[in-house]
Amino acid sequence: MTSFDTAPFPHALWRVLLALAVVLVLLMTTGWTAVRLGGEAQEPREAALAAWRHDRIGLRPLPDPSERPAAISAFFGSLSGKERGRLALRHPFVVGNLDGAPIDLRYRANRIALRGALDAERDRVADRRLSEDGHREAVRRTHRFEALLGRDRRILAFDPTGRGRVAEVFGDLRRAERVSVVVPGVDTSLLTFQKTSLPYTAPVGMARSLYRAERETSPTTRTAVIAWADYASPAGVGMDAATGRLAATGADRLATLTRGLPGKSKVALFCHSYGSVVCGVAARRLPDRVTDIAVAGSPGMRADDVAGLGTRARVWAARDADDWIADVPYLEVGGLGHGADPVEPEFGARLVSSADAAGHAGYFVPGTDSLRNFAGIGVGAYGQVRCAPGEGSCRDDLPLSEPVYEGSSGTVET
Numbered sequence: 001m002t003s004f005d006t007a008p009f010p011h012a013l014w015r016v017l018l019a020l021a022v023v024l025v026l027l028m029t030t031g032w033t034a035v036r037l038g039g040e041a042q043e044p045r046e047a048a049l050a051a052w053r054h055d056r057i058g059l060r061p062l063p064d065p066s067e068r069p070a071a072i073s074a075f076f077g078s079l080s081g082k083e084r085g086r087l088a089l090r091h092p093f094v095v096g097n098l099d100g101a102p103i104d105l106r107y108r109a110n111r112i113a114l115r116g117a118l119d120a121e122r123d124r125v126a127d128r129r130l131s132e133d134g135h136r137e138a139v140r141r142t143h144r145f146e147a148l149l150g151r152d153r154r155i156l157a158f159d160p161t162g163r164g165r166v167a168e169v170f171g172d173l174r175r176a177e178r179v180s181v182v183v184p185g186v187d188t189s190l191l192t193f194q195k196t197s198l199p200y201t202a203p204v205g206m207a208r209s210l211y212r213a214e215r216e217t218s219p220t221t222r223t224a225v226i227a228w229a230d231y232a233s234p235a236g237v238g239m240d241a242a243t244g245r246l247a248a249t250g251a252d253r254l255a256t257l258t259r260g261l262p263g264k265s266k267v268a269l270f271c272h273s274y275g276s277v278v279c280g281v282a283a284r285r286l287p288d289r290v291t292d293i294a295v296a297g298s299p300g301m302r303a304d305d306v307a308g309l310g311t312r313a314r315v316w317a318a319r320d321a322d323d324w325i326a327d328v329p330y331l332e333v334g335g336l337g338h339g340a341d342p343v344e345p346e347f348g349a350r351l352v353s354s355a356d357a358a359g360h361a362g363y364f365v366p367g368t369d370s371l372r373n374f375a376g377i378g379v380g381a382y383g384q385v386r387c388a389p390g391e392g393s394c395r396d397d398l399p400l401s402e403p404v405y406e407g408s409s410g411t412v413e414t
Contacts, residue, residue, distance in 0.1 A: 048091065048093040048094055049065060049094065051091060052065065055091065057079065057083055057087070063075045065094055065097075067100075068100070068259070069259045069260030070100065070259075072098050072100030072260070073100040073260070076100075076102055076105070084105055085105075088108050088109040088112065091109075092109040092113035092116070094109075096112075096113050096155070097158070097159060099257055099259065099260030103156070106155075106156055110155040111149065111155070113158050114148055114149050114158060117160045121141045122142060124138040125139055125142055137191075140191055141160070144194075145160075148166070153168060154173075155169075156173075157230040159230075160190065163191075163232070163235070164189050165231065166229050167227060167228045168226070169225070170211040170227070171225060172222065172224060174262050174263065175222050177221055177222045177265055178214070178222070178224075178378060178380060179224050179225070179261060179266070179268075180207075180214065180223070180267075181225075181226045181228050181257070181258070181269050181270065182226065182227050182270050182275075182364075183228055183250075183269060183275035183279055184202075184228075184229055184272055184273070184275050185272050185275045186237060187234070187235060188203060188233040193227070193229050200362070200364045200365045200366075201361040203227040203229045205364065206272070206364040207225045207227035208225075208227075209364045209371060210225050213366070213372065213375035217372070217378075217381050217384060221379045226257075228254070228257065230257070231254070231278065233246060241274055241299075242336050242337065243336060244281060244302055247274070247278045247280075247302070250278040250282075251278050252282075255285040255286055258289065259287050265289065267290045268291060268294065268377055269292070269294065270294050270378070271293065271295045272363060273299065273325065273360065276297075276301055277298075277301060279293050280300070280301025280302045281302055283301070283303075283311040290311075291314065292313055292314045292316065292377050292378075293311065293313045294317070294318070294373075295315075295342050295349075296318045296319070296363040296370060297319060297323050298317065298338075298341075299325055299330075299337075299338045300337065300340060300342070301338065301339065304347075305346065305348045306347060306349055307348065315348070315349045316351075316373075317350070317351055318351070318357075318388070319343045320357035320358065320362065322357075322358060324359070324360055325360055350394035351388040351391040352373040352377075352385055352391075352394055353370070354368065354369055356368045356369060357370045372386070373385050373386055380399075382395055382400055383395070
């Protein structure tokens with residue numbers, strides 16, 4: 001036996017030591033990023049919520065924003081068009097983020113909120129008291145708000161507080177038969193929501209690419225895709241990225257989103273990197289309309305296997321051979337780490353090919369197997385899904401012909 005033989009040590013002890021080593025590396029390389037950043041200012045959000053709680057429609061109080069989407073939907077259904085419009089004008093930050101509120105009303109409210117945020121940011125740009133870094137950030141936020149106000153943008157959620165949150169819809173969400181939700185990972189904020197360089201590494205590029213691929217896969221299926229950056233993601237690969245604290249809050253928001261979507265569309269989640277942690281935590285709270293959860297470049301889903309997720313949804317997993325996430329320790333000790341590797345056979349996910357994805361951020365690039373597979377999953381065309389090499393069982397027990405929907409118009413949504 002050599003001095004490096006691990007036999008005398010319990011396996012659990014080695015897991016703990018490995019976890020502590022990972023923590024030490026995180027501290028050395030990130031400088032306690034999460035702690036140094038501190039908390040986000042809550043004043044604008046709190047002011048908007050306070051004004052909402054003190055308002056009335058006639059003699060009726062307004063519902064608590066934390067009410068279930070079904071209750072929110074029933075409330076707005078009882079109002080006239082003028083009353084709904086009045087609430088959107090008076091409380092755009094609240095109405096624009098209420099799951100269960102009419103979709104078109106949310107779009108309208110968020111345009112109002114964006115205009116207000118843009119005016120405020122322009123004032124900051126003109127403020128000579130700002131530091132050079134502060135001025136640079138204000139200019140970037142101004143450009144982002146101007147872009148989000150484009151005529152063709154459908155903004156489903158918007159909150160400029162702190163690093164900001166936002167969600168955007170591609171397609172007709174009200175009429176969609178299939179809805180796909182793209183859940184991104186670390187360093188997602190208002191400023192990284194869309195990128196000119198490397199567009200498919202940002203939520204807008206991911207969702208737009210998936211939407212186009214779904215339309216090509218099944219032109220007669222009415223589909224919509226949501227770029228969902230409506231949760232506080234970890235800033236950098238620091239302590240927050242190694243724990244499930246932010247994933248737990250994001251999971252609550254994701255579950256509420258899926259419960260509040262209009263109509264009876266089936267829903268698929270496409271969860272990248274830390275976004276797969278969010279989806280894993282949310283899994284047991286998702287409604288039955290969520291039929292598929294696909295993860296790419298996952299550090300773990302905070303479960304030992306698919307059964308541990310507690311969901312009826314089909315679970316799919318992809319990882320490119322060049323993805324650095326494979327080198328992350330797949331364990332969970334004392335709240336650190338995210339558990340088992342979803343692409344290991346014993347996890348039980350349906351493994352799909354990600355050929356040509358080229359690393360951790362390439363899963364939504366046009367021409368890749370991963371994007372084609374996600375599109376097939378999103379529209380229910382499982383016969384077009386290509387399993388990972390040596391994993392011919394990923395399509396077992398699934399209808400392999402392209403689905404035909406009653407009432408499909410045969411036209412492509414724009």
